[in-house]
Amino acid sequence: MTEDTTAEYASPDLLPPVDLRYRPVVTVACKTDLGRVRENNEDKFEFFLPEEERALATRGLVFLVCDGMGGHAAGQIASELTCKTFIDVYLHHPSEDPEVAARAAATAANRFVIDVSRAVPGRSGMGTTLSALLLIQDRALVVQVGDSRIYRLRTGACTLLTTDHTWVEEAIASGVIQASEASTHPYRHVLTRAIGTEATVTPDVFWADVQVGDTYLLCSDGVMNHVSDGEIEDVLARHAPPMAAWKLVAQALADGGSDNTTVVVVRVDDLVQP
DSSP, X not given: OOOXXXXXXXXXXXXXXXXXXXXXXEEEEEEEEOOSSOSSOXXXXXXXXXXXXXXXXXXXXXXXXXXXXXXXXXXXXHHHHHHHHHHHHHHHOSOSOHHHHHHHHHHHHHHHHHHHHHHSTTOTTOEEOEEEEEEETTEEEEEEESSOEEEEEETTEEEEOSOOOBHHHXXXXXXXXXXXXXXXXXXXXXXXXXXXXXSOOOOEEEEEEOOTTOEEEEEOHHHHTTSOHHHHHHHHHHSOXXXXXXXXXXXXXXXXXXXXXXXXXXXXXXXXXX
8 A cells, every 4th residue: 555645845845956156236316305396205216136046046136116106105105015015926926037027027917906096096097107227137128118217327427227118208209399499398207107107017027138337227207307318427426326326316406306215226236157
């Protein structure tokens, strides 16, 4: 007579091995400020730096900035829910493909914000932007919804990686208005995509290479409203992340601080081969 036995394994033990070729080593600095006009801060930033090899190989280092909207603190709720939901779903999604997980995370955040806005009086119509930088080995996965931004400084030159999802940006692309009209156009802050405002959302999701020495800036539009791209480049090139974060927020405040201002600065110090 034989006895049936069933082996028990934790789910990670059943997954195929993933080769961790590069481990990003970074310096991170974050700062957020209410600004000089708003009564509450609807911006939110988060980051998650895993240490376990499988997580580093398939999910990487996670950085987010969200800029909520909706009034009566609803925007604050939307940005908070989006940050938490995106990170949770992205990290725990069953797919080994980080792009699949990132798209699912944006979809889940959109659905959650909509559900809460429908269920709670006073939060109807709330929404938020979402800009996520995922440093996975020697590549970066960018997820973008709305008009917060991600810049990259490389060898002294600053490049805007994301595209604003605004009426003005689409009008420029289609030739309706000139780029020179953007900064003063009355529709410059009208979003064409956001988390929580439509039943479905289509994020921009794309890959970029990563080099040692790259510095990334994630920021809400409270920065861009007052600090030019040239000034952003100068600050990132001249200062380490902690001072760069403080100076960018200080410059936005000095110029008027018309909105909440949030920055996350990430410098890639090394790509270590384990």
